[in-house]
Amino acid sequence: MLYREAGQFKASYKEDQQILPIRQDRIGMAVILAIFFLAVPMFASEYWLQAILIPVLIFSLAAIGLNILTGYAGQLSLGSAAFMAVGAFGAYNFMLRIDGMPFIVALILGGLCAALVGVAFGLPSLRIKGFYLAVATLAAQFFIVWALVKFSWFSNYSSSGVISAQEVNILGVAFNTPILKYLLTLSIVVVLALLAKNLVRSATGRRWMAVRDMDVAAEVIGIRPMRAKLSAFAVSSFYCGVAGALYAYTYLGTVEPEGFNLDLSFKILFMIIIGGVGSILGSFLGAAFIVLLPIFLNVFMHTIFAGNLPAGLGSNLELIVFGGLIIFFLIVEPHGLARLWTLAKDKLRLWPFPH
Amino acid sequence: MTNAATANAASAAPYLSINNVEVIYDHVILVLKGVSLQVEKGSIVALLGANGAGKSTTLKSISNLLGAERGDVTKGSIEFKGQRVDQMTPNDLVKRGVIQVMEGRHCFGHLTIEENLLTGAYTRSISRAELKDSLEKVYHYFPRLKTRRSSQAGYTSGGEQQMCAIGRALMAKPEMILLDEPSMGLAPQIVEEIFEIVKDLNSKEQVSFLLAEQNTMVALRYADFGYIMENGRIVMEGAASELATNEDVKEFYLGLAGEGRKSFRDVKHYRRRKRWLS
Amino acid sequence: QEQFIGLPSYRVGPYGSNGASLYGGWIDYMAMVNARDGGVNGVKLTWEECETEYNNARGVECYERLKNKGPTGNSVFQPLSTGITYSVLEKVEQDKIPMVTIGYGRTDAADGSVFPWVFPMVTTYWSQASAIVNYIGTKAGGMDKLKGKKIGLLYHDSAYGKESHAIMDKLAEKHGFEVQKVAVAHPGNEQQAQWLQIRQQKPDYVILWGWGVMNATALRTAAKTGYSRDKVIGVWWAGSEEDAIPAGDAAKGFVAAGFNVAGANYPVIKDIQTNVYAKNAGNMEDKERVGSVLYNRGVVHGIITVEAIRTAQEKFGKGKPMTGEQMRWGFENLNLDTKRLAALGAAGFMPDLKISCKDHEGAGKVKFQQWDGAKWNVVTDWVEADKPLVRGMIEESAAAYAKEKGITPRDCSKEM
Amino acid sequence: MGFFFEVLIGGLLSGVLYALVALGFVLIYKASGVFNFAQGAMVFFAALTFVGFQELLPGWTGLEEGSAVVFWLAFILALASMIVLGILTEKVVLRPLVNQPHITLFMATIGLTFLVEGIAQAIWGANVRALDLGITDEPIEWILDSADMIVSKFDVFAAALAGILVAALALFFQYTKVGRALRAVADDHQAALSIGIPLQHIWAIVWGVAGFVALVAGLIWGARSGVQFALTFTALKALPVLILGGFTSVPGAIVGGLIIGASEKLAEVYIGPFVGGGIEGWFPYMLALFFLLVRPEGLFGEKHIDRV
Amino acid sequence: MMMNDMAQDAATGDGRRIGEVILDLQHISLSFGGVNALTDISFDVREHEIRSIIGPNGAGKSSMLNVMNGVYHPQKGNILFRGEPRQKMDPHTAAAQGIARTFQNIALFKGMSVLDNIMTGRNLKMKCSLLEHALFWGRAQREEIEHRRKVEEVIDFLEIQSIRKTPVGRLPYGLQKRVELGRALAAEPTLLLLDEPMAGMNVEEKQDMCRFILDVNDQFGTTIVLIEHDMGVVMDISDRVVVLDYGKKIGDGPPDEVKNNADVIAAYLGTSH
């Protein structure tokens, strides 16, 4: 009975257009934001900030990026990690080569580099569809990483191809403690997530979804598939690029091109599928799930079997359980955690009466 | 014969009977709210009703195709020839002789028309010659398919696909066919033809039919018995001839208001019908 | 009293089989010290593994997870992955936890004045390349004979493989040989094109700078294209049983560098057998592999870790668990001379080693072993690297890093 | 010129080996529309199971190590394991996910990958092992003598094996009842169900056959580079082959394999040196990409039907 | 202009003025591989009229519509739209010129709600840039609201208020057809192509649909090309009817004339009608 929209009427289309039309949701969101902006920095340990929350946030951003492309515009991509790499190396080079470059601008420029590269690799999507396109985006994945390793200019001629991020300094404040890094990451991710939400609920998002659901019909009602697809590639790569730059600047500090390998691309793909294809919320849930689950399993195995299990077997069991859980979740809800959440809300709305 | 369906339904175990079936999609959307109906052996039963009444859902619950759409039969039972079939796989059902022709064609787009038809005979283990016979029979019913036999089904016209879907079901040599909107998208001549085929199969080969149909006029002409559904419930049932003369049915399903057929041009749009239930 | 050692490990994934031997040797050695001596001066060693799957992000998580465990926090972080090394490079300094990277990692970190917290011990990639060239020189009959020779460099096309370029170019310049660099794309399970190129160019020797499946495939393809295996010289990540066995007969004659040798006949391994395996407690699932190259490499990790604790205790108090800072001192003042190694039962097992404030590498020596189809046989004594040359490059590179990062190198003359 | 042909022939033969792995993908895609990401893991699992049994059997039965009997027994046991794996996959993964979007099924197969990799190593350990098929990977001598060209015996044997498999499977799909049913299932799960095609059996069959193909691929690749985790990477070699040939075409796999194999080797040898080498990692993908621009459904793939 | 208000007093078909030829198809031939879908077909569509195309299955009716809005490009023949020849026109150009359509096999965007589907119909009229959309402030928001108002009119007109937020994939067939019509209407087209909009509907629903079509035609003067198999509907509401058979034109004219054309009866209507 607590979760009801009864009695909440919307008097204008503007009200109906709100991101969270139900009052309880708005309160919930405010509470969540307060927790993450205020309570977490106060109480979370360094381990939680550095090893869990920051990566979850960054991966969420990358997942939003991929979700825009795959979930909303329907173009399956396996190259997200490469676009992250472009963002990271792009931002690094802007910071390195232009004196006094403000971090945020470098971040955006890094994202824009990724967007450009994304558009270039998105061009084939005009003709190629489905899994064919997915495999084609692998070309981007391998080529970009190869180029970053091969051409030392990108890594400022470091002998091993590794770059180490410059210190982040915004308006004289050095972001060098876990809390500050966390807050910076959080703010950027929240703002970009909001923008993404806006995009997908506006005409742009509808164009993407139309192309995704049936591109012939979309063209017949006047949507140019080329523009829709390329804009999705651009926006998606931008998000991945920014995530990549954050990955280098607020998370790892030093990155190598191979760190942005196919495994990472897949990981991001897992996030959106487990979280929910075509859902911004799902990107967050998926990222949290994919980052936390292996850690949880690792810790869990150590505590229950503490030394009684051959070492190799323990690690393999983690793998088995991880794979099994992915399958299990897909079977329970093929549309991902976000859908599970909406279904739960639907049930709650009806509760305590069935149907 | 049709009276038997009403009067004596309880005494002899009916051929196909659905008792108080409830269906829920996605764990929350309640679509069928306790539907019961019977089909006698060798009869043609029409299931009528507006869009969204739950006709297709009813048929799918019989043929057990709901699972694929995350639908569930949560209550009630379905019996065919006195045996519970609600837990059987569609394959078992087809082997027992119950086959469904789904709404919206669902041909195998990349297979040719002929391959489509041949897959229809999957459950039968028959000789090449028999297979050829069956194929010829379908071509006899639908000559148009013969001329398009080697085209990929995905590229054929809507009507051709419809014929293909029906033909494919016939290839399984079923005893009972669940036909979902067979007339949809077919030229009037073909509609007549298809119903003639239905009648033919029914009288010559004792095939029973349960058909969901919007074209009430034709459906009631060929059916023995009819059910009318609204909002997931059966709201009316009776011999086809009785239904055809029922005033309400006449008005709402046949477009015949008292004085005879009204031109589509003259119908007022704000006229809302009364509801039987719900 | 307990001393905690965090072990980021990889036991699944493509390198899982390497991990199993490495961590097996390492853990067994520590278990042996606990069982035989009751720990280090009475301080029990405890450890916890954390699966990284050889993945940087998970490595960082492990680092963070392990760093505050135990009474004094994690004593030392040894990531066993160059990628993870880079990812935590700056963190270890902040958290004051020494990072030891034995035979991998960031080469120029051997300059302890710029990288006080990082210890690329025993030997670095650059020392290794130089030692391999020295070995080739002796095989050719003297370093002067290298002039005009052609040496193939078959490398894993990644940051790891690229580490070899600068030093090889420098050595080629110095000794007058030619380097033919041939890249192998990851993972390297197909090398037809590369070996046909090699067959065409006919280099006198081929240095196999490989990793994982690339090594076995290289040997197989060398056999297929008729390149003599005893002219293929592997780096230490190409010279284990895990690399040779899958190549079958094709690996016969293959020579590889190693900063430790294979064999179960060393007293230290015997001690492990009697104190651990005899009590049914060993870490290895496959006991046959005790004494293999990678297992023994794990033992080297164990020895160095334990000896650093011992050294630190000498200064900061015997029988007490050491903090990260104390551990750092222990590593920086580690001195495993021949005598000490003999006492540890590891004479000839690994090179003698002396770390200092300036030099975080120590030895820079390798032995060469040859595969006879069933096991590795040592074929040389310790081969030195061209220390002055390598050291020069290291200091140059470290200075550049210090400049980029605005680090003032410490003055080692003031340290003690 | 001799060198050119050497590279070309070597490339073509390697290509056939890629095709062998690609074939597994094609089988499952054709039969269920599922892009089976776990194919690489299955190759690994199959090879590992085979050598595992090969090691165990002499101890169990007292048979002579390395004898033909042991070989074939191990082969049969490994095949049986693959079939069991196929049946389990159908039961546990596919059946509950009938009629779901392709991407969901794709994801499920990724989950399956972890599962299979984990199980394989949990059972057999992570050790790398050698695998000997009794055919050495050496040049055929008379070619070497007469033309100074290297053509490996082993590669020729493997290519012949792959050719036979491809021919058999192509016939199976085109002309048998089950083959037809498989293609039908790939088009529309629900419609296939409605006409009584038992998806369970069909899928169990295909996954079984795919398991067999994986076993063959695993043996060949295992003999080349040892039985180790890296066998799962063979999938990466197979993907460009797959898109070039078309996801749904059995002969496409072999033709795609030949094109990819030959061109990547030639590119590495003739273009590689100018850009620093190591282009084999991406070149096949780029090639396939450009190819797709001309034929978006690969060489022999089924056209995407979108009619309105 | 509230559509539903105006629809009320337009029950009869008075005051409809058939105008100039808006679309002229001359000698159109179209084939796919060996199949001749259309052979040398010529006919025209006049402004404000309801022009029906009938014919047996596979006659080429849908292909004809596809030719009209640029999905198919005929091998031979000319298409004149408002007197101007159109060569190889893309569907989105056709849409930009005011041609909207519905599809025989419903082509709604399955993952979107009814509201969003209809909103896509207004796509061409929305001018804000991607950046403005991302900010969703000021102009973008105003634009969204303004178009939402228009779409709500369409929703009211089609009486689908209650399913506004439902994902279309879950709707029963008939309602999907209605939503598809809504999407086409939202574009405020001058020429509306309808491919079997009433398939799968019962009489009552067909009556509703006819009403909608007639109203659109009356109120906005939208020209309509209609493919339909229900002869009752076609004969009642169309102004002129073209009959195709196996890609050839076998009849053309007002309903009464076509109904009695012997060829048409033989090929299509059958004797029972």
Ligand SMILES: Nc1ncnc2c1ncn2[C@@H]1O[C@H](COP(=O)(O)OP(=O)(O)OP(=O)(O)O)[C@@H](O)[C@H]1O
């Ligand atoms: N997969 C599904 N998920 C959720 N709801 C569904 C699903 N399929 C159908 N429904 C709902 O079930 C109800 C009945 O649908 P059904 O398709 O059975 O109707 P119908 O009588 O066949 O209609 P029509 O004549 O239009 O075909 C509809 O309200 C529809 O929205």
Ligand SMILES: Nc1ncnc2c1ncn2[C@@H]1O[C@H](COP(=O)(O)OP(=O)(O)OP(=O)(O)O)[C@@H](O)[C@H]1O
């Ligand atoms: N893209 C295509 N490729 C190949 N053949 C096609 C294509 N489109 C249509 N056809 C063929 O052209 C012929 C005409 O098809 P069309 O869809 O126009 O028929 P229709 O008159 O709309 O029939 P129906 O009333 O059954 O919908 C059919 O035989 C069909 O198979």
Ligand SMILES: [Mg+2]
């Ligand atoms: Mg229906």
Ligand SMILES: [Mg+2]
């Ligand atoms: Mg049509």
